Amino acid sequence: MDDEYVESVLSLVERIPPGRAMAYGAVAEVVGARLGRGGPRQVGAVMAAFGASVPWWRVVTASGRLPPGREVAALRELVAEGTPLVTDGTRVDMRHASWRPSADHEH
DNA sequence: ACCTTGACCTTGG
DNA sequence: CCCAAGGCCAAGG
Numbered sequence: 097m098d099d100e101y102v103e104s105v106l107s108l109v110e111r112i113p114p115g116r117a118m119a120y121g122a123v124a125e126v127v128g129a130r131l132g133r134g135g136p137r138q139v140g141a142v143m144a145a146f147g148a149s150v151p152w153w154r155v156v157t158a159s160g161r162l163p164p165g166r167e168v169a170a171l172r173e174l175v176a177e178g179t180p181l182v183t184d185g186t187r188v189d190m191r192h193a194s195w196r197p198s199a200d201h202e203h
Numbered sequence: 204a205c206c207t208t209g210a211c212c213t214t215g216g
Numbered sequence: 217c218c219c220a221a222g223g224c225c226a227a228g229g
Contacts, residue, residue: 133226135224136212137210137226141226153206
């Protein structure tokens, strides 16, 4: 993974609005459409290494599971910004929270 | 080149 | 809801 890929992922994550979320796979699709490479696992790798500098808690699994090892911290942020959660309150309700960047404002 | 390892995803039982 | 299997992409040994 080069800097271009890392930057692409991080800048996208920064654009996810509070109260919304994106799955690793969704991030991979958007970035992949631009750079022609990378999958969900690459996004996960970027988040693991550099996620600290962005709102990492807004990136979850396709089923709404929180990042391994950071569940507590993530939940605190998610609740604070009113992100839709499933009934048990342990996962994000991706049906309502899922966000995708609007087509405009590409570079 | 082969195998293993991941903040993954989808499907099927 | 949990688990296993297969598919996935890239890095590292």
